[in-house]
Amino acid sequence: MSAPRVLIATAVAAERDAVAAVLAGRPSFEVRAVGVGPAAAAAGTAFALAEAERSDLGAYALVVSAGIGGGFPGLAPVGSLVVAERIVAADLGAETPEGFASVAELGFGAVEHLPPAALVRGLPGAVRGAVLTVSTVTGSARRAAELRERCPGAVAEAMEGFGVAEAAARWGVPVLELRGISNAVGPRDRGAWRIGEALAALGQGCGALPAAVDAWLTGAVPGGERDGESDGESDEKERLR
């Protein structure tokens, strides 16, 4: 039986190349640069999923949003790897006299996707928490504090995760988000971004993916537990085996 296919969606070519380098020789892990921001990420991921549907190679078992990101100070330092327990659209909503209201609160859909808990736990050494998807890179302490308050549990922000997750959800494919941290979320200081360190952390995380995915699909998570896995997750894995 062929290995389960995994689609890894990065924003830009530098991220794609860093990920592809550590997955060389693993043809079932396919890395594509789909563009910066949630809309490009959703469109590019949907295109790849539609192509897979028409091909003889079979459906993807997992879609991964992978790239660099900003870490909230004290939670995800520069050079660390973050894995999303929740993928949250942090600025999708409306300003109201009472403050920000998400589209979920307004009754227009969901603002969060949940990666499989067992797979998240299978990447030891990564910081775990909510990863926010924003359309504008945070550039002030005020905005960083606002996001922290709006999204409890947030450890990092980036611009693509929710777009990738929306596309994956339409195809019923589980999603994961991995971020190598290049900068602190807060006052804009472009000179302080450490993209090389972030790409190295991202590469390390993606290098651990084949074993983690295998353990997740076979139920052999660290400690041998299967707790925290919803019935929906088990059904989804069964379908993909």
Ligand SMILES: O=C(O)c1cccc(C(=O)CC[C@H]2O[C@@H](n3cnc4c(=O)[nH]cnc43)[C@H](O)[C@@H]2O)c1
């Ligand atoms: O501000 C600039 O001068 C600048 C120059 C080159 C690239 C950028 C980006 O904003 C890249 C966005 C790209 O990287 C991810 N990313 C990295 N850090 C963050 C962050 O703190 N907040 C949001 N996104 C971040 C993001 O996913 C994009 O793919 C800026």
